[in-house]
Amino acid sequence: MTITADGIYKSFNGFPALRGVNLSASRGEFVALLGPSGSGKTTLLRILAGLEFADSGRLLFNGRDVASQGAGERNVGFVFQHYALFKHMTVAENVSFGLRVKPRDKRPPKAVIDKQVNELLRLVQLDRLGDRYPSQLSGGQRQRVALARALAIQPAVLLLDEPFGALDAKVRKELRRWLRRLHDDMQLTSLFVTHDQEEALELADRIAVMSDGRIEQIGTPAEVYQRPATAFVYEFLGNANRLPCRIDRGRAMVGSLVLPAPEHPELRDATGVAFVRPHDLIIGDARAEGLEARVRQIFVAGPAIRVELALLANGEMLEAEVPHGSPAGELIAPDKLVTLTMTKIRAFPDAATA
């Protein structure tokens, strides 16, 4: 199933939630809609599911216009953030619901339904819990019931709204990998909404980064992470330090440092912002060339030493990461004066950051 959304616009009581979104997902793809809360990602997912209807724009499933079809006709599996299980039904009854409500002439016989439910429960590793009620299950188990229930109707598309949002970190990680395998094994077309960049980067084939009702960038995890199209995407994916700069003929001037900014060969002396990731910030001796800064805090726990620094020029706080045991580690101590240089920055002129 290929999905194409074309110029989707939606507002709630005059407040625009989606302002012209274009998105496509091809068969077998796992697409993440990533963005902060209020960016419209859940609205987009609900429009795809038919739980919400766009004010304008086209929505095609396999080239067929489904914009006027209701949720029940689209054959879409939807997994809600808070599971939305039927509390008064057992796990098996929940999973079989989509089969039991089919019109009589399309409804499989009871024996077939039972068999399919058992297979699905085995698939989500809940085979012995069919007689339990949702209230007797853990969060991760409930989420898997919700997934099995959505898969029971053999959906062409699987849509998941913050599928791991309500789970603790360890369960979330396990369930994430398991879901990816399931997606591949069943050759589903899946879209999921998340605000967790790590989740999107790990799980998705492609990521659509959303902000303020628009898609800022769509691409593979490597593309959006390494070549963010806008300042928003850069800041949203991973930690980033912001430094004011001037951009001129493919170079960015950050204080006394001149750095390459090959994306902007045409700009002449424009103001902008340079972003630098904490691990691209290099701490040097106080006498070396660079931006002067004072060490504020040092956090040694974790895979690398994290250092908080204040720029002498304007007091701006920056975050740097230094590998354990590197020579720079010798230089840092609380309140010590150091200089900063950077290997890699990404500069955006101000118009784009506004």
Place this chain on the structure above:
Amino acid sequence: MTALATSLSGGFKRPSVLPGFGLTLGFAVAYLSIIVLLPLSALVLRPATLGISGFLGVLMDSRVLAALRLSFGAAFIAAVVNAFFGLIVAWVLVRYDFPFKRIVDALVDLPFALPTAVAGISLATIYAPNGWVGSLFKPLGIEIAFTPLGVLVALIFIGLPFVVRSLQPVLQDLDKEVEEAAVSLGASRWQTFRLVILPAILPALLTGFALAFARAVGEYGSVIFIAGNMPLVSEIAPLLIVIKLEQFDYAGAAAIGVIMLAASFLILLLINLVQRWSRRHEEH
């Protein structure tokens, strides 16, 4: 010391972070005894002076039987009607926005607040053969006021708020996503209502039903004005009790009271059991 105290109380009182178990339980038992049990036991003891045969004599009297049948029968039908239409009223009030919704919402409580005699007289006036509503039914050969049908109308009137008010908070708390899940799984509107919404609100619906029923069984004020009070036809049991009291037949009045009490208790117990069954998935 604490362990000893716990073991001495036989596991009845478990260590708990919820304070005040002993105090509140003691108060609740004492309060219920004084307010409910004491008068009821006096009621139960009073007919004892009749002896078993005297008691059965009162019960087997055809006038008493007819009154009891009318009281319980009409109360049951009224509660069923209220459960159905009360659900619709509650549904509309919770689910939709419309002009004057708050006023309509407040109207629901009026049968509570109105003095029952006022309600009875108003109902009798409009349902009488020459009243606004009664005159519409008269050409069809249906008389409402001063017949058992009138009793039913009064009981429906006073029972409505119980169903609506029991259902409203539950309908309000229904998870919208659960309905959306049902719809996206292909359920029709009716299937969604029958399989997803109704089971969720059934306990509250039964509560409303039981309250409306209990109120209707004991209702006196509004009924006697519209019922016509013909013995064997439209005379309700509470009225018969008053009549017996006026004849200084205290033991006979108490005997009917005891029978009503027992029957009501059994029916409410039964409804409670059904309710418990409808909540079976919550008991974990």
